[in-house]
Amino acid sequence: MLKLGFIGCGGIANHHANVIARNVPGIKITAGADVNAEALKKFGAARAGVALYTDLRRMLAQADIDAVCVAVPTGVHKKAAVAAANAGKHVFLEKPMAMSLRDADAIIDACDKAGLKLMVGQVRRYDNEWGTFKKLIHSGAIGRPVLWRQTAGGGQPGPKWFMDAKMGGGPFMDGAVHNWDFANCVFGKPREALGSIMRFLPSTALDTGTAVVRYESGDEVLVAWSWGLPGGASASYIFDALGPKGVIRFPGSFADSEYPKKFDHGKYGAYLVQTGAKKRLVKFRRNDMFAEEWKDFYRAVTRNAAPKVTGREGRQALAVALAVLKSGASRKPANI
Numbered sequence: 001m002l003k004l005g006f007i008g009c010g011g012i013a014n015h016h017a018n019v020i021a022r023n024v025p026g027i028k029i030t031a032g033a034d035v036n037a038e039a040l041k042k043f044g045a046a047r048a049g050v051a052l053y054t055d056l057r058r059m060l061a062q063a064d065i066d067a068v069c070v071a072v073p074t075g076v077h078k079k080a081a082v083a084a085a086n087a088g089k090h091v092f093l094e095k096p097m098a099m100s101l102r103d104a105d106a107i108i109d110a111c112d113k114a115g116l117k118l119m120v121g122q123v124r125r126y127d128n129e130w131g132t133f134k135k136l137i138h139s140g141a142i143g144r145p146v147l148w149r150q151t152a153g154g155g156q157p158g159p160k161w162f163m164d165a166k167m168g169g170g171p172f173m174d175g176a177v178h179n180w181d182f183a184n185c186v187f188g189k190p191r192e193a194l195g196s197i198m199r200f201l202p203s204t205a206l207d208t209g210t211a212v213v214r215y216e217s218g219d220e221v222l223v224a225w226s227w228g229l230p231g232g233a234s235a236s237y238i239f240d241a242l243g244p245k246g247v248i249r250f251p252g253s254f255a256d257s258e259y260p261k262k263f264d265h266g267k268y269g270a271y272l273v274q275t276g277a278k279k280r281l282v283k284f285r286r287n288d289m290f291a292e293e294w295k296d297f298y299r300a301v302t303r304n305a306a307p308k309v310t311g312r313e314g315r316q317a318l319a320v321a322l323a324v325l326k327s328g329a330s331r332k333p334a335n336i
Contacts (some may be wrong), residue, residue, distance in 0.1 A: 120314030153235030197328030200228030
């Protein structure tokens, strides 16, 4: 049994804990630490017998844990993760892994020196939906190079630290790091970022703009996003990939009329692939990517194996996000 403690007991921590309790029998949650007394109380109330701490170092020194889930604001990831590694605990680290490459390197070095597993929560790598997209691209379904596009917009999400430039970094860091990581997974080595990002809200993070990341493969990913719209307002949604042979449209981005009448939407999803006048649905079985993520962490720790998303993959996604923010602020290309 892998005994797990949580560093940070807010929204994402509770989500992870619920997933583990339902679907990952090899992991037992035994402790939680948070400076927010109310969040800590709620976390403990939902999980009988979990030891609660307001001080991270006390938990690391006293609690019966083998590993931690670091689920605090990104700006304090280094402090928490390095402290855990120094205490001999394996580390599951929420994305983005840090706010600077220096901090990311410090986390990687601390875990490597202690002989501990480090895994970054880039959860799309465990999702059958995203895995199907990768297979379609690699099979040449629409040819190469590919332009993968996402446009969306809404209001500020969740806690205020998301929009703090030093703690969360805004949508092109905290949100789009999923895009950057999965584009790295699909396209390979990133080369250059081009961005134009502005600020609508009276916060320190850039919240609205457009970014393009170019890959050595010739592929590109484009993200046009805003977390700066007023409450209740939302922008048009586009999610597709263009190639010389056609288009891949993501689930949720095309009409229900494209599905067969008896399609089981609860169990399956599908991409719509259009090559010229031809259309075909590519079906996949839905899965719980968070459960698969934690099963991988359990396997990595208990079998001394490499997780699917190591610190180095997390660092590469962070490098893209930082280049995007640099280019977005300067309006000049930034090397990755």
